[in-house]
Amino acid sequence: MSMRRGMTKSQEIAYDLRERISSGDLKGGEALPSESKMMTEYGYSRETIRAGVRLLIEEGLVVTGQGQGKYVREDYPPVVWNWTTLESRSRHANAVEGQTAGDQWASAVAEGGKAPRQDITVSIVEPPLHVRECLNLPEDGLAVARKRIRYVDSRPYALADSYFPQELVAGTPLMEPRDVSAPGGILASIGLVQAKYTDEIAVRMPTRQEAELLALPAATPVAEHTRTGYDADGRPLRCMVTILPGDRHKILYEVSTD
Amino acid sequence: MSMRRGMTKSQEIAYDLRERISSGDLKGGEALPSESKMMTEYGYSRETIRAGVRLLIEEGLVVTGQGQGKYVREDYPPVVWNWTTLESRSRHANAVEGQTAGDQWASAVAEGGKAPRQDITVSIVEPPLHVRECLNLPEDGLAVARKRIRYVDSRPYALADSYFPQELVAGTPLMEPRDVSAPGGILASIGLVQAKYTDEIAVRMPTRQEAELLALPAATPVAEHTRTGYDADGRPLRCMVTILPGDRHKILYEVSTD
Numbered sequence: 033m034s035m036r037r038g039m040t041k042s043q044e045i046a047y048d049l050r051e052r053i054s055s056g057d058l059k060g061g062e063a064l065p066s067e068s069k070m071m072t073e074y075g076y077s078r079e080t081i082r083a084g085v086r087l088l089i090e091e092g093l094v095v096t097g098q099g100q101g102k103y104v105r106e107d108y109p110p111v112v113w114n115w116t117t118l119e120s121r122s123r124h125a126n127a128v129e130g131q132t133a134g135d136q137w138a139s140a141v142a143e144g145g146k147a148p149r150q151d152i153t154v155s156i157v158e159p160p161l162h163v164r165e166c167l168n169l170p171e172d173g174l175a176v177a178r179k180r181i182r183y184v185d186s187r188p189y190a191l192a193d194s195y196f197p198q199e200l201v202a203g204t205p206l207m208e209p210r211d212v213s214a215p216g217g218i219l220a221s222i223g224l225v226q227a228k229y230t231d232e233i234a235v236r237m238p239t240r241q242e243a244e245l246l247a248l249p250a251a252t253p254v255a256e257h258t259r260t261g262y263d264a265d266g267r268p269l270r271c272m273v274t275i276l277p278g279d280r281h282k283i284l285y286e287v288s289t290d
Numbered sequence: 291m292s293m294r295r296g297m298t299k300s301q302e303i304a305y306d307l308r309e310r311i312s313s314g315d316l317k318g319g320e321a322l323p324s325e326s327k328m329m330t331e332y333g334y335s336r337e338t339i340r341a342g343v344r345l346l347i348e349e350g351l352v353v354t355g356q357g358q359g360k361y362v363r364e365d366y367p368p369v370v371w372n373w374t375t376l377e378s379r380s381r382h383a384n385a386v387e388g389q390t391a392g393d394q395w396a397s398a399v400a401e402g403g404k405a406p407r408q409d410i411t412v413s414i415v416e417p418p419l420h421v422r423e424c425l426n427l428p429e430d431g432l433a434v435a436r437k438r439i440r441y442v443d444s445r446p447y448a449l450a451d452s453y454f455p456q457e458l459v460a461g462t463p464l465m466e467p468r469d470v471s472a473p474g475g476i477l478a479s480i481g482l483v484q485a486k487y488t489d490e491i492a493v494r495m496p497t498r499q500e501a502e503l504l505a506l507p508a509a510t511p512v513a514e515h516t517r518t519g520y521d522a523d524g525r526p527l528r529c530m531v532t533i534l535p536g537d538r539h540k541i542l543y544e545v546s547t548d
Contacts, residue, residue, distance in 0.1 A: 046498075090508065092495040112490075116545055213521040229545040230478065232370075235493050235513045240304075248347065251512030255493045259529030278493030278511065285543055286485040287374055 041076050045084025046091075046174040053093055053104055060106035064094065092251035092279075105249060108280035111184055113140065115231060115259070116286040119217055136217060137192070141184055149183040154209040156198060159271075163195045166189050166260040166271040175199040176207060181245060184280075188246045200224065200269065219261070225267050226261035233283065242275055253278045299334050303342025311351055311362055318364035322352065350509035363507060366538035369442055371398065373489060373517070374544040377475055394475060395450070399442055408440040412467040414456060417529075421453045424529040425516040432456040434465060439503060442538075446504045449533040458482065458527065479517070482527050484519035489509075491515050491541065500533055511536045 039047060052058045065073070070081045085102055088094040095105045119136050141148035159167065159175040167175065175195040180192045196206060198220075205224040219226060234256045238248055248254075257274040276283065297305060310316045323331070328339045343360055346352040349537065351364045377394050399406035417433040423431065433453040440448045454464060454477075462480040477484060482485065492514045496506055506512075515532040 043498075087498075090495070091497070115543070119547065138509075227547055229543075229547070231543040231545065233491065233513070233541040233543075235511050235534070235539070237348070237509055239513060240349070251509075252493055253493050253495060257490070257512070276493070281493070283491040285373070285487075285489040285545075286490075287489065289377065289485055289487070 041074075042083035042087060045070065045074060045076070045081060046087040049084070049088055050091075050093065053088075058104050060104050062104050064104070076102065086135045092225060092249075092253075095249045095251075103212060105279070108187060108189070110280060110282050111141065111144070111146075111189060112282045112284055113137075113276075114284040114286070115257075116284070119226070119229075138181065147186070148182050148193075149186070151183075152209050153179050154207055155179070157195075159195050162258065163271045166258065167195060167197055167268045169197060176201050178206065178209075187280075190277070190279055191211045191242065191245060192271040193269045193274075194218075194270055196270050197268075219269055220276045225263060227264040228266075228267055229259050230262075231257065231259045238275070238277070246275070247279055248277055249279070255281070255283060257283065299332075299338045300323065300341035300345060303332060303334070303339060304345035307342070308349075308351065310348075316362050318362050320362050321355075322362070348509060350511075351505075353507040353509075356498055363537070363546040366445060366447070368538060368540050369404075369447060369538040371395075371534075371540055372542040372544070373515075374542070377484070377487075395440065404442050407444070408438045408450075409441075410436060410438050411468050412436050412465055415453075417453050420516070421529045421531065424516065425453060425455055425526045429457060434459050436464065436467075445538075447538055448535070449500065449503060449532060451532075452476075452528055452530040454528050455526075459519070477527055483521060484527055485522040486520045486524075487517050488520075489515060489517045491497065496533070496535070504533070504535055506535055507537070513539070513541060515541065536547070 045086050049058070049064065049146070058064070064070075064085065067078055067081050069077055070076075074081070074215045085094060089096065089102075093105055094102055097103050118140060135148075138148040138150070156174055157177045159169065161176065163175065164173070167173075169175065176198050177193055177195050179193045180191070181188055182192055182275070199208065201222065204224065206218060235253060236256060238246070238252065242248070242254060243252075246254075255274075255276040255278065257276055259270075259272045259274070260268055261270040261272075262268055304533070307316070307322065316322070322343065325336055325339050328334075329336055330348075331341070343352060347354065347360075351363055352360050355361050373536045376398060389532075393408070396406040396408070413435050414432055416434045417427065417435070421433065422431070424530065425431075427433065434456050435451055435453050438449070439446055440450055459465065459480065464476060464480065475484070493511060494514060496504070496512045500512060501510075504512075513532075513534040513536065515534055517528075517530045517532070518526055519528040519530075520526055
């Protein structure tokens with residue numbers, strides 16, 4: 033606990049606590065030592081102790097509980113989504129086993145021994161600019177939006193909003209606000225086959241609304257994952273924007289070098 | 291500027307400023323209105339104004355400049371890396387044009403009309419646990435680490451640490467702390483060919499060291515991108531851990547559904 037070269041006192045406290053967290057001495061969900069205890073241990077003022085703890089809150093290693101107590105952040109059990117196979121897997125499973133697969137995401141979660149659930153709302157919207165560009169929609173073109181909050185074991189894990197050009201899906205079961213279980217996926221069920229995807233991943237802090245819908249602790253960044261699906265002729269069929277909080281997700285890809 | 295339903299005063303200030311930023315009324319790099327001006331405009335206390343601004347700092351929309359001035363965050367010009375083709379492209383270019391390609395990353399950046407530079411240090415290390423697992427290293431196995439800070443137009447853009455099993459690369463040019471320009475990449479130059487990659491992407495706040503090396507503004511999350519490269523027999527040859535700040539990167543993949 034001696035003063036470390038080039039560190040301020042508060043940085044020193046943050047450094048020590050960081051070490052105790054990464055070594056497992058302080059575990060996820062555990063309370064930090066009380067301010068009084070740290071004041072005695074370090075011989076520093078309450079203000080200095082607080083400044084040190086604040087550094088760890090900004091780094092996302094420590095969260096504030098109810099009653100202002102400070103705890104080591106406890107991550108959700110991470111869900112790993114393999115985006116290379118996510119949408120081909122249920123189709124494949126069907127071909128082989130002849131079962132009815134659910135939504136590809138739901139079946140991926142269920143296979144991991146967890147309980148998937150999603151709340152779906154369907155609406156006809158002017159899509160966000162980014163989505164409009166992905167879908168090659170004209171300026172006045174509308175999209176059908178299927179917005180989902182995805183739960184794993186009753187905890188909110190992700191927001192997933194799919195947008196379809198209105199002309200492609202009007203009058204189909206995609207317009208209904210419920211889970212569409214179809215071999216090959218929701219688009220295949222109406223005769224549209226995605227042959228290729230382009231995925232773009234951006235990393236940022238959540239908006240206020242995202243933080244509320246996903247019950248995010250402070251300092252929890254998200255990946256904004258935008259998947260555009262194309263048919264064999266390169267026509268965009270769907271744009272799916274998924275918000276994946278960093279404390280409950282890993283994103284996986286497999287790439288072969290040909 | 292009227293009080294919005296269900297919002298506290300500080301949330302109302304954050305809401306208004308957020309709207310002005312997203313509408314472009316307040317642009318990246320521009321100073322926020324002064325506290326005194328906002329106090330007059332809203333009729334709220336200095337403390338309330340500060341609390342509202344603090345909400346936007348936590349969201350990463352506002353940064354604190356020197357002298358404690360508050361500014362709309364100005365993102366770096368984003369660099370888009372296509373991880374599906376990143377490592378095959380220079381090989382391909384060589385095959386076709388017979389030129390000497392540089393490091394794949396450097397040539398990708400140069401093609402975008404920007405100036406790449408990287409500082410490289412080489413060391414023999416006990417790799418982090420995560421890397422040890424990716425490389426299937428025994429408990430006492432060592433790795434050769436090539437750690438790079440990657441600059442674009444003289445600004446730090448990413449940290450990229452490649453780890454190789456020591457037995458594979460000892461005594462080769464990979465041990466030299468300089469850019470290895472080789473058709474097909476650094477491993478191919480010593481006869482090792484990567485046939486497949488597995489990429490795992492995690493999203494988190496930066497460590498203190500990462501924030502310093504990359505000169506990150508507050509509330510800037512990073513992607514930790516771990517690429518493991520395997521030969522045709524499934525033997526791991528390399529594990530590359532890249533730290534990609536969200537304010538200067540997009541990650542791209544192309545997936546075909548076969």
